[in-house]
Amino acid sequence: MRIACEVDSCLSVVSRVKMQRSVDQRYAIKFCVKLEKSATETLAMIQKAYGKDALSKAQVFWWHKAFREGREDEQRIGRPSTSHTSDNVANVQAVLDSDRRLSVRFIADQVGLPKSIVHEIVMTGLQMRKVCAKLVPKVLIDEQKENRVSISRELLDRVRGNPDFLEQVITGDETWVF
16 A cells, blocks of 8 residues: 555656646747747757657647747646635535534535535635534634633623532533423
8 A cells, every 4th residue: 555655656746747847848938939939940949958858749839839829828737726716615604604513515515516625615714623513613713712701701700609500500412402
């Protein structure tokens, strides 16, 4: 298993290096177009600079033509995230505000997003985690901290006013009994 992970890791690194070389070569092609070099001259320069790692003739000619026609080459790594928008985060937050015990699958159905995107929004965007079948924030916000302090002070005042108060408190888990 470990060897497979190391091989996957090495392949990932090799893939990124190849992609970076391809991006570098596209920048060089774009530079040659700005210098008004022909596609043939550009190919010769790319092959001389990159040797066996150079882009193919067809690729160099295709990029040369694309840049000559005005294409701008933005660096893109991976698929763009079209689902992780502020509107979708707000929709997921609204559904969670109504009931924190909902599953990620149910929330995904409600907002019409893939389950993986909803999971990412909940875990990273909203910084929540699942505790006892309930989604709770990882870090308390200031309002929640102030609420805890005020409740603690209120309980302390009740104990000071009635020393037997704690004997009347019933404790248990979060299960409600009707």
